[in-house]
Amino acid sequence: MEIGVPKETKDQEFRVGLSPSSVRVLHEAGHFIFVETQAGAGAGFEDEKYIQAGALIVDTAKEAWDRELVVKVKEPLASEYQFLQKEQLLFTYLHLAADRTLTEALIDSGISAIAYETVELPNGKLPLLTPMSIIAGRLAVQFGARYLERQQGGRGVLLGGVPGVRPGKVMILGGGVVGTEAARIAVGMGARVQIFDVNVERLAYLETLYGSRVEYIYSSPSTIEKNVIDTDLLIGAVLVTGKRAPILVSRNFVKQMRHGSVIVDVAVDQGGCVETLHPTSHTQPTYLEEGVVHYGVPNMPGAVPWTATQALNNSTLPYVLKLANQGLKALETDPFLAKGLNVQNHQLVHPAVKEVFPDLTGNAKDHQSKD
Template identity: 75%
Template sequence: MRNYMKIGVPKEIKDQEFRVGLSPNSVRALCDKGHQVSVETKAGIGSGFTDQEYEQAGAKIVSSAAQAWEQELVVKVKEPLSQEYPYLNTAKILFTYLHLAADKDLTKALLSSQITAIAYETVELSDRRLPLLTPMSIIAGRLSVQFGARYLEKQQGGRGVLLGGIPGVFAGRVVILGGGVVGTEAARIAVGMGAQVQIFDISVERLAYLETLFGSRVELLYSNVSSIETAVPNADLLIGAVLVTGKRAPTLVSRELVSKMRPGSVIVDVAVDQGGCIETLRTTSHSSPTYVEEGVVHFGVPNMPGAVPWTATQALNNSTLPYVLKLANDGLDALEKDASLAKGVNVKDGVLVHPAVQEVFQDLIG
């Protein structure tokens, strides 16, 4: 095997997705190792990176998505959309967020292409941490409250509640389902705004850890049907922050329960890219982010960090670059050398290989 890799960085085409797979600094690190990087023109503009900056870092600017996709290793941010499916037959390795459990059509397209598809969200360390999901989870968690506060404004269709309240008036109530990275960061912002905050989780150990972070400023509750049924109707802002690695999120809030919330309350479900944990939640976009169902404002944008691309691209690259370098240096042999990276493989040689995704799509195992 030759000692360099041809790497492609296409421009993201998801609605208002301004992040980019590699920053100029990451490109320079790859080029310094002798690798060749082709970046689609204007791929980095949304994140504040010009074609000239990429060229100065050593990249070749190409004029079309096809040229970026025909490289051996393609590095993206979001999953390929249907118009990108034909390109899957030209690349050998795809490294990006995939969230296959919620997208059977993409799963089938990857299987038929014979590409090796490695998902950021399933790269897993020995201690079960998800290093490539964490930076975007931090951002999404913080944004969930930022967006929620905005859509609680009357002009945005909300109840007209100020989350922090003022002296003499109750603060808004934020209910967070899930005490992982997203839930923790959502609570951090909500507490900072002065809201009343409840976090629900099924791990007593996690709840104990959260107590060390928040003390009495957050009400920490064990998650069960009864406690959720009591809390949700009183929420001004309900945040879904549930993650089951590689699988669809479980439905924790039924339509009936949503109907008991006060008109103009807001739901933000960060788990939407894994199917969502609230029955009435469906995928929206940055162009059309909300809709009203059962009198409640729903926000279901799956690429929330795309709203802050300058921050998000750099945060993502800080975590992904070491793995991109391993793939560039060693090709698929990197999967033998790095067990964490190997766990990121969802599809390889036309076979669905990730156990959690296999459980969702048993009919595609053959």
């Protein structure tokens, strides 16, 4: 099969869909990989490394896109919609619940779009989202600590404090992978840490990890409102597979936070769980709203592309290999991969995304006359 690897176009997105080591595996399996020139340069993978691994370097995005299977990291942007084709497979992060325009473009094109974030195992785990969630959770505290600095618009709080001065308070909404990893870093920095979740069993599990170093709180509007008042760093780490994240922090709650405190919403790529937060970019990562610093970069792991690309490929490569070997038949033989299918034959097929956009379902017939 011919596999295309375009250069990412999202602002300062330096990750790449396939690393040279992944290309070597696919090449040795008999596939042809077309990598857009400099696609991996930002992650430390120069064209020569891809050539040595067996890839063909192409000069334009169109040449990379014009393949049976396209492997990316982030969702196609508007400039890439022209490359979407029927009878083509796209394998990448999509997060459609927060992007109606992209959803409509995928439906119109007739492409089969498989989202990393909805590939799901029987135990409910999301194997292709997990590696980036780990990185994003850890970065959330790292970035939060930076923007708490006075020169960055923050309160001037050192999360770990010093002898004689109380450490900063980190409030984490969600005890999943992101929240767990955020707590790991915050605890390591010496901050006061709270984790909020509606799953008491999950909170009990987290207690086995962090013991008395973390406060475990059942999440409700009243407990969140009570605790945001003296929080220095609020981290949104809420996920509902395939759906928009629920709003847990209203504007009224944000108004009660101290000026110069920081919000980092990792859930922003699924719509965000903070009412006042909207997507930002690595170029302009923050803005001030109600006196609070808001950070909403949806591709946080792009800040550490050397680490993130390899972590992502460690998880995605087995699935890429299945798709390359079997095409769409891979979805019949692997029900977990099949759960990643979001759009096919001009239709939304993922149940959670269909719930978000009920008016976009059942319109395949409208497109057949155009094909």
